[in-house]
Amino acid sequence: MxxxxxxxxxxxxxxxxxxxxxxxxxxxxxxxxxxxxxxxxxxxxxxxxxxxxxxxxxxxxxxxxxxxxxxxxxxxxxxxxxxxxxxxxxxxxxxxxxxxxxxxxxxxxxxxxxxxxxxxxxxxxxxxxxxxxxxxxxFPKPNIEEISAELKRLFHVLNISYDVNIDNLAFACRGMSMDFIRKLIAKLVSTQQSPSYIFHLINEEKKQFIQQTDVLNFCSPSNTIEDIGGLFSLKQWLQKRSNAFSKQAQSYGLPIPKGLLLVGIQGTGKSLSAKVIAQHWNLPLFRLDVGKIFGGVVGESEKNIRKVIKISEDLSPCVLWIDEIDKAFNRLVTNSDSGTTNRVLSTLLTWLSEKKKQVFVVATANDVLSLPSEMLRKGRFDEIFFLNLPNFQERQMIFQIHLMKVRPLTWTQYDIEYLSKLTTSFSGSEIQQSIIEAMNNAFYEKRDFNSNDIVNSIADIIPLAFTDHVKIESMQKWAKLGKIRLASK
Known part of the structure; x- marks a missing residue:
């Protein structure tokens, strides 16, 4: 009604x-x-x-x-x-x-x-x-039809010839107030830019609005799906759903994707994957700082999680990135907060199961074993992916991706195969760090870095996997049992 x-x-x-x-x-x-x-x-x-x-x-x-x-x-x-x-x-x-x-x-x-x-x-x-x-x-925010009608009226009154699709523009303005939209058009007129420039203004205004919430951050990812080395199963899953939020998908009868839970030790590409999803699907990305949800005032935490839900739904379709969710909802840690954490978790889980708006939730966790069992139940997320340490072929891809960024003309001169063999048990971020360390050392000596510099920097890095091997083995076991899905083939 x-x-x-x-x-x-x-x-x-x-x-x-x-x-x-x-x-x-x-x-x-x-x-x-x-x-x-x-x-x-x-x-x-x-x-x-x-x-x-x-x-x-x-x-x-x-x-x-x-x-x-x-x-x-x-x-x-x-x-x-x-x-x-x-x-x-x-x-x-x-x-x-x-x-x-x-x-x-x-x-x-x-x-x-x-x-x-x-x-x-x-x-x-x-x-x-x-x-x-x-x-x-x-009182709901203006719907697509109301926004579209107002945009047409404003463009007519101000005699602006629009070279943009009004429906697409109205879709981008979803979640904004009418007054907000009128100010956007006024800013467009003042800047004397073409109507297509308004999409840039919308992103800037949304960014400012999100920053004012104090619990969400507006991210502007520039990474593409080609920046991910390996994780073929995850990338294939994402590509198959790249048009899942379109009108054609709704007409086809496809249910709205709920989200993903990405688990794995630090440095395996969970945060990068969240950014790539938003970029690949052309959706705004909002990062939730879980620590900011919990306030000292009674009832503030519950109010904050409701605010996050409302804002993300108002600005849908979007990607809501909940980073390191296991640190906030850790079943292995005894809480002495009079049930606040449980109430916040209950609100979040209910929303994850019942949400109807186009909010795709990407939650990342370093330790799936510490998460409450209710969060892992089918229906909360579409899929739970385990991002394991990269295998040999994936390490080659990761070296190639990072070397192509810093040496786009000479990256083939580096012995990527040998470097990949040396980095067993390295995560993607540790491989990147070995290249950065080699560059720093060579830059200090006023020369270009080479494969030997990377070899030396690899020798100085102790992989996190050496200390987190228990977590990795446990998650690998879960993957074998079919409880979670491997992000790599």
Missing amino acids: RFEQKLKLLISSRYLFIYVITNEEERLEYTISKIVLQEFNSNIYSWDFIDGYTSNPNCLGYAQRNPLAALEFIETLDFSVAKVFILKDFHLFINDISIIRKIKNLSKTLKNINFNIIIVASEVDIPIVLKDNISLLE
Whole structure:
């Protein structure tokens, strides 16, 4: 059921207090006005803390800086005429004991009166004692059709000849407010760039928006699938689903991909794979810092994970990268946080199983054995891939990829086969580090580096696999049992 239908139902059913979550006050007011005037012919009264009541000439400025008076004013009006009251930012005052008591009193005295009081709030903050008195609604962001219509209107009004597909542009703007979109078009006009430049502006604006959340980071990956050495099974899996978020896939009846869990010791390419997925599928990448979810204030952690879910769904389709998820939800570590971790985990797992929006979750973990068994259950992720240490052929590919980047004209002069034989038990990042170390040493001696320099640097590196061999053997055993899937053939 759409928001307009839900609101009509609540108003016609005489629900007194309706709590609407949104940051788009202007668009919400327009929607409410259209519904009320067309369907109910009610008078509308609008209040905010600074200006008091503003929309009715008989009460201009009344109850300025006085939220209690704003509620008391409602009782003084003629009960025979239907009325709708819009109280902006009222969630900031709703926990005051006098406001709580007044809402309870009004719920009794106005029970059979054709009044509706709409509280406009940017977040949910309803006292427990008022749960039965208030109905909750969420005002959704503009849909693709609304955005497309507004873009066409703006392009027409501003006389902009668009050389971009409006549907693609509307899709890119998904998750943004109408005001946000109008500012984007204004910025486009100011920069005097072609309409296609707006895609760059959208990414920049989304990046700033994500950074303000303090729990998500906007990543701009430049890596391609060719930058991954080996991992053939994983790459094949990704390529088969490269159009899984398209309209054609939806029309075909394909379910929306849920996500991947990538496990393996550090340096095996888990983070690189997350970046490549977003780049290969042409989707924005948001990185979740799991440590920032957990706050010291009671209820803050649960609020943060809900915020992450809402933002990622609002800005879908996207890739949500949860890095080192095992450090936050480690079943081998005893938690003394009064159940906060379990509640956050429960919220995340429920969302992973039931999400309908186009959010592809890529979770990475260094130790699959420490993860809660609920996270490994089928249905949370589409697949769990084990990124093992690269074999000989994969090490050759990794050396070739990194040498081609730093010596694109002379990389064939290096003895890649011999270097690959020397790096048994090396991870991809350790192979890269051996090349960097060789370059540093040669640069210090004011000459170009050669294969011998890499050989010497390899001798100085102690692979992490020597200390993490128990983890590796355990995950290899899981792969043999079919519990997780090998990312390499």
